[in-house]
Amino acid sequence: MTKTLQDLIDEALFISTEYQARLAELTGDSDWSVDFSAPSFTLKSDPSVSLSPSLLGTESEQRGSWIWSWQELGHFPDEVVTAAVQAREAGESLGVQELTTDELVLSEGLARRLTLAAKAATGLFAHYPATAGGGVRAWLLVDGPQLELPEPTVNRMGRVMAQALQTDTAVHHQRAVDSYARLRGAHISWDTEACAVITATDGALRLWFDEHRISGIEPAEPVVDQRELARAAQDAQKHRAASREDATRALAIAHREAEQQRRAREEAEARRVAATEAALTEQSGQPIEQTEGVERAHADGGNAPFDQEPRHDAEPGIVSMHVVPDEAEESGQTEKTREEHVPAADVPAQAPAADATVSGPDEAVTDQHPIVEEYTAPIESEEETHEDRRTALERLRAEQQAEGERSGTSRPGRDERSTGATAAGQRTPQRDEAPYAEPVSEQEEAAEREAARAEDGSKKKGFFSRFFGL
Structure with a gap:
């Protein structure tokens, strides 16, 4: 059997009106407070009245939507969201889409209509719209012996x-x-x-x-006669008992789904933290052993340029420039090392050469490598592709080769990298400016994408922010 939302509203409207009249007698103009951890809904009348609250959902004028409290379980005690789960289960059984859609676009009177339909599904016929501030209103079903109605006349x-x-x-x-x-x-x-x-x-x-x-x-x-009236009263009692049994099943469902969703959130948080830690590790300046040149240097016994000790002639305030030996020199074909000492005050205000190292008082030569700079540099654009970087790299190498031919000097080749550092007051080379940077590997691109997704996910609003319109 299928029904519509309006069918459920029609079934609940008259008895809801009677229960609301009874609730108004209790509340009057008194203030109220709600504690979902107890749970309790307290009317601060004289004497005070405490009822059991069930949170159906919230409507937010700012967000422009209604959100059922069962959208994310585990944030409230299971008994608080049982009525909402019971309404959802009835909606699935009867084919009422509005009761099974976690978030609905607000329209005039929607929250009240959903509440009336939930009353027909749960057998709880008194409600209270509690203002939560910021244009948010939480719709509660309340129950208690104080709301019991007299015999019908x-x-x-x-x-x-x-x-x-x-x-x-x-x-x-x-x-x-x-x-x-x-x-x-x-x-x-x-x-x-x-x-x-x-x-x-x-x-x-x-x-x-x-x-x-x-x-x-x-x-x-x-x-x-009176016998038939007694039978009608018993039928009403049976209906209330059936509603309570449905509520018991809904409570078990709420508990099971809350545990599942809680575990899923914990696993998602663990993955997010792992992705963030991986991204921070790659940005920390540690050697990245994913390129052939670095792996070769480590295999040669730790002779990578960034593993070398400071030169003996390095002095405070002095920039020392030298050419790292190439493979030919390592095999016995040595070449005279050119050294040039320039006072720090005479260094042009431009990005240092890739083979420049800087030392200051009590300061060791940086162990930052151009390859590491390439991997840890900020991504200029998410649309930049692997082929774009390869083209930019080839263009830079061609320009450097032409400059070397004009000046009569040579530049280190692909495997002739030296320590990169930035002098005081000079700008650190960005990704596209790194003269000897190799294309980023697929593993690095995947790590960058994962870190970006983790960062985006951290910006999404949580359930409480969405539920209460924060």
Whole structure:
């Protein structure tokens, strides 16, 4: 059997109106407070009244949406969200999409309509819209022995129906009247679809309908005796008991799903932390052993340029420039090392050469390597591709080769890298400016993408921020 949201609203409207009238008698103009950890909803009247709250969801004017409290379980005690889960389960069984969609775009009266439908699904018929600030209102179902209604009478039921019809919320009045009579424990009999008689302990009412709407009400003679009225009251009790059993099953579902979602959130957080730590490790300046040149240097016994000790002639305030020996020199073909000492004050205000090292008082030569600088430099654009970097690298090498031919000097080759450092007041070379940077490997690109995703995820709002419109 399938129903619509309006069907559930019609079934709950009349009895909801009666319960709201009873709640108004208790609250008056008193303040209230809610503690979901207890859980308790306290009316600060004289004497104070404490009821059991069930959090259905929140509506946020700023966000422009309604969010069911079952969207992310585990943030509230299971018993607090049981009614919302029970409404969702009923929505899945009856095919009511509004009860199974975690977030809905706000429209006029949507929160009240969803609350009325949830009442029909849960058997809890009193609600309180609690203002949470910032244009957010939390809709609660409340329950307690203080809300118990007296025995039904036709006079009381007639006033309730007349009051409810003023809101123009009900559409199918036959369904609304039939549900109200059965939920209240009164007896209802239908002569035709256009006429029904409600019998209670104090008499009876005849109702006329025209196109599913009440067109008239008049006193009538009771059509059943006290035995039938007692049976109708028992049927109402059975309905309430069935609702409590559904609530017990919903509580078990809420507990199970809360544990699953809590574990999933912990695992996601662990993955995010791991991705962040991996990104920070790569940016910390430690040697990255993923390129052939670095692996070769380590294999040769730690003779990588960034592993060398400071030169003996390095002095404070002096820039020492030299050419790192190439493979030919390592095999015995030595070449005279050119050294040039330049006072620090005479160093041009430009980025230092790739083979420059800087020392200061009590300061060791930096162990930063151009390859490490390439990997740890900020990404200029996410759209930059591997082929773009290769093209830029080839262009830079061609320019450096031409400059070397004009000046009559040579530059270190691909495996002739030396320590890169930045003098005081000079700018650190960026990614595209690194003269001897190799293309980033696929592993590095994957790590960068993972770090970017982790950073983006950290900016997303959490459940409480979304739920309460923060």
